[in-house]
Amino acid sequence: MNKSITLDTPINLLSGVGPVVEKGLNKLGISTAKDLLMYFPRKWEDFSKLSKLNTIRPGRVAVSCKVLSIAVRRSHRNKRLTITEAILSDDTGSIKAIWFNQPYIVNTLKKDQSYLFLGNFEFKNNYLSLNNPIIETIDTDNQRGKIFTTYSENSIVSSKILQKLLSQVSHLYTELSDSLPTEVEKANQLIDYSSAIKQLHFPDSMVQVEEAKKRIGYAELFELILTGKVLKSEIQTENSAKIKFELDVVERILKQLNFDLTDAQRKVAWQIFQDLDEPHPMNRMLEGDVGSGKTLVALLAAAMSLNSGYQVALMVPTEILARQHIVTFKKLFASQSIRCELLVSALKGSEKTKIHQDISDGKIDVVIGTHALLSEHVEFSNLGLIIIDEQHRFGVNQRRALKSKANFMPHVLTMTATPIPRSLALVVYGDLDISVIDQLPPNRKLVTTKIAGDQSRQNVYREVDKLIEKSQQVFMVCPSIEQDDSSGMKSVKSVYNNLKNTVFSSRRIATLHGKMKPLEKEQIMNDFRDHKYDILISTTVIEVGVDIANATVLIVENAERFGLAALHQLRGRVGRSNVQSYCYLFTDSSNPYSLNRLQAMEKTNDGFRLAQIDLETRGPGEIYGTTQHGILDLTYANIFDTRLLASVRKTVESFIKEDKMLQYPELVKRINELKKLTSLD
Numbered sequence: 143m144n145k146s147i148t149l150d151t152p153i154n155l156l157s158g159v160g161p162v163v164e165k166g167l168n169k170l171g172i173s174t175a176k177d178l179l180m181y182f183p184r185k186w187e188d189f190s191k192l193s194k195l196n197t198i199r200p201g202r203v204a205v206s207c208k209v210l211s212i213a214v215r216r217s218h219r220n221k222r223l224t225i226t227e228a229i230l231s232d233d234t235g236s237i238k239a240i241w242f243n244q245p246y247i248v249n250t251l252k253k254d255q256s257y258l259f260l261g262n263f264e265f266k267n268n269y270l271s272l273n274n275p276i277i278e279t280i281d282t283d284n285q286r287g288k289i290f291t292t293y294s295e296n297s298i299v300s301s302k303i304l305q306k307l308l309s310q311v312s313h314l315y316t317e318l319s320d321s322l323p324t325e326v327e328k329a330n331q332l333i334d335y336s337s338a339i340k341q342l343h344f345p346d347s348m349v350q351v352e353e354a355k356k357r358i359g360y361a362e363l364f365e366l367i368l369t370g371k372v373l374k375s376e377i378q379t380e381n382s383a384k385i386k387f388e389l390d391v392v393e394r395i396l397k398q399l400n401f402d403l404t405d406a407q408r409k410v411a412w413q414i415f416q417d418l419d420e421p422h423p424m425n426r427m428l429e430g431d432v433g434s435g436k437t438l439v440a441l442l443a444a445a446m447s448l449n450s451g452y453q454v455a456l457m458v459p460t461e462i463l464a465r466q467h468i469v470t471f472k473k474l475f476a477s478q479s480i481r482c483e484l485l486v487s488a489l490k491g492s493e494k495t496k497i498h499q500d501i502s503d504g505k506i507d508v509v510i511g512t513h514a515l516l517s518e519h520v521e522f523s524n525l526g527l528i529i530i531d532e533q534h535r536f537g538v539n540q541r542r543a544l545k546s547k548a549n550f551m552p553h554v555l556t557m558t559a560t561p562i563p564r565s566l567a568l569v570v571y572g573d574l575d576i577s578v579i580d581q582l583p584p585n586r587k588l589v590t591t592k593i594a595g596d597q598s599r600q601n602v603y604r605e606v607d608k609l610i611e612k613s614q615q616v617f618m619v620c621p622s623i624e625q626d627d628s629s630g631m632k633s634v635k636s637v638y639n640n641l642k643n644t645v646f647s648s649r650r651i652a653t654l655h656g657k658m659k660p661l662e663k664e665q666i667m668n669d670f671r672d673h674k675y676d677i678l679i680s681t682t683v684i685e686v687g688v689d690i691a692n693a694t695v696l697i698v699e700n701a702e703r704f705g706l707a708a709l710h711q712l713r714g715r716v717g718r719s720n721v722q723s724y725c726y727l728f729t730d731s732s733n734p735y736s737l738n739r740l741q742a743m744e745k746t747n748d749g750f751r752l753a754q755i756d757l758e759t760r761g762p763g764e765i766y767g768t769t770q771h772g773i774l775d776l777t778y779a780n781i782f783d784t785r786l787l788a789s790v791r792k793t794v795e796s797f798i799k800e801d802k803m804l805q806y807p808e809l810v811k812r813i814n815e816l817k818k819l820t821s822l823d
């Protein structure tokens with residue numbers, strides 16, 4: 143231990159770190175002693191309870207054994223598979239251990255030497271064996287204790303190297319701190335931060351690992367929930383346009399429709415109207431599954447804002463969606479002298495300039511656009527309401543940029559079909575109010591979803607052709623535009639060429655993808671909408687928002703390549719009328735993880751349920767695009783632990799009530815950092 147090493151010491155000053163190892167460490171994100179301490183293990187293996195061979199039962203076991211013999215051979219059945227077999231023994235008996243495709247093990251293990259093995263003792267190929275056990279040398283210096291930690295490694299830096307380096311900086315634990323107030327720590331029987339970090343790296347027992355994870359996870363939740371609360375109370379002090387509720391405004395719109403609002407739409411619209419009628423800004427997220435009718439609710443909110451004389455901006459992630467919305471808005475506002483304009487990057491320079499000018503002169507009432515709305519040339523004269531559709535497609539900076547274009551705090555309505563489980567929403571979006579449309583318009587039939595392989599392709603096509611015969615339309619989605627790569631990935635062009643000349647040769651087929659010119663895309667979308675085509679083969683450009691009720695079939699190629707959220711969104715393109723719709727998920731994958739996901743699609747149409755499954759398998763950051771915020775860098779916080787969440791929330795509430803924030807400058811600093819990352823300024 144070298145006491146001159148501090149948290150900021152560059153990693154290359156530790157002994158054993160030459161240029162090569164330094165580079166390897168840098169690749170893992172480690173450049174200082176502190177980074178090293180903050181590089182947590184990925185796995186802990188419990189060697190504290192060693193079993194004797196004459197008492198082991200099938201299941202996960204750790205044993206200390208001598209290698210009696212070891213050999214590697216090729217599998218008879220599959221020549222590409224290597225099988226390494228060893229006979230292990232202790233003073234009570236012997237067992238066979240098997241490793242698949244790890245031929246190098248034969249060089250790792252020395253005959254007649256003893257090692258620790260940890261793995262599944264299970265029945266396979268007709269006998270019980272210890273399968274793919276991890277191997278540890280028996281440490282004479284016992285540096286690593288009985289719990290063996292594994293880190294994410296690279297070709298240079300192994301877990302063992304990390305462990306050795308960590309032991310050089312063990313005097314630094316006590317210098318680590320986080321922002322969790324000690325009183326909160328005590329009241330919740332949590333260990334202190336430095337002990338937690340130490341226990342993660344060098345635990346004496348699994349209990350210690352759990353204690354450490356709990357401590358770190360608790361702090362993460364505490365900070366996030368507190369940030370949300372702080373933001374929420376801050377927004378209450380801001381002034382905004384007061385938008386008066388008038389029933390006429392709603393009725394003018396509704397009487398043009400040939401359907402009634404669902405109860406759920408009515409309820410959320412009412413919540414929004416109440417918010418708008420307050421003197422401080424609304425900050426509400428509208429969640430509703432695909433096809434639940436969010437656009438109409440947004441349009442009603444816009445109508446109310448316009449009625450009070452305030453401009454409205456609606457931002458969407460794709461041009462296709464912007465063009466679809468502008469049609470809807472223009473239609474429903476046609477009888478009123480309201481000017482709705484489109485602003486997308488595809489417009490000519492002169493058109494854009496004109497629109498920019500008219501927005502700032504207040505001559506445009508509603509502007510619907512893509513990222514083009516964020517251009518520095520866009521300045522509103524009187525912006526009262528911002529609506530962001532498919533909000534998960536935008537980063538926090540983009541949302542904030544749009545807000546900065548108003549000359550006072552606008553009301554903000556964000557919409558998403560990617561449902562965020564309430565427990566998570568309360569953590570990540572604690573500053574938002576949430577409304578949920580928990581009901582689809584009546585008479586919708588659930589989309590029938592089937593996983594399909596190549597062998598059933600012709601059958602599926604025949605079924606689909608019958609539907610085309612009945613005047614229904616089809617979406618086909620491929621993961622790529624061009625080249626089929628060797629992995630057999632289907633592309634828009636190859637599928638088109640194939641179908642055009644075979645099964646669907648008499649059908650009208652169009653293709654659509656992101657590399658096409660915007661006007662071309664628009665033309666194709668419009669033509670498809672007008673039923674000039676039977677089949678639209680596209681990339682995921684149609685993933686969000688597209689609303690064509692006559693389309694009743696969705697075929698997804700290489701479905702295993704898409705996440706659940708994307709698949710659910712894609713499936714939302716069909717099932718938008720009272721006609722039965724179908725979704726075929728083609729895959730040739732045999733990966734159990736992928737198949738599980740696709741089976742979940744077969745089993746349920748419930749976006750919330752799917753989001754939950756996705757969340758459990760992939761983690762929150764990836765799903766909600768929150769990775770880009772960095773806000774969900776939750777290492778150990780368990781957002782499924784509703785009891786824990788409730789308890790943290792209670793702690794946060796009393797903490798705020800007792801006005802204790804200012805006693806903790808570190809916490810204030812941290813909250814200010816987090817504030818920049820969340821959905822509000």
Ligand code: ADP
Pocket residue numbers: 401402403404407430431432433434435436437438559583584687689691714718
């Ligand atoms: P999403 O919530 O996915 O954005 P949309 O707003 O695109 O859904 O609505 C889907 C379709 O349902 C649209 O064609 C819309 O006109 C229609 N719709 C909306 N509300 C109702 C309702 N209450 N009854 C029947 N159809 C409705």
Ligand code: MG
Pocket residue numbers: 436437531687
């Ligand atoms: Mg929508």
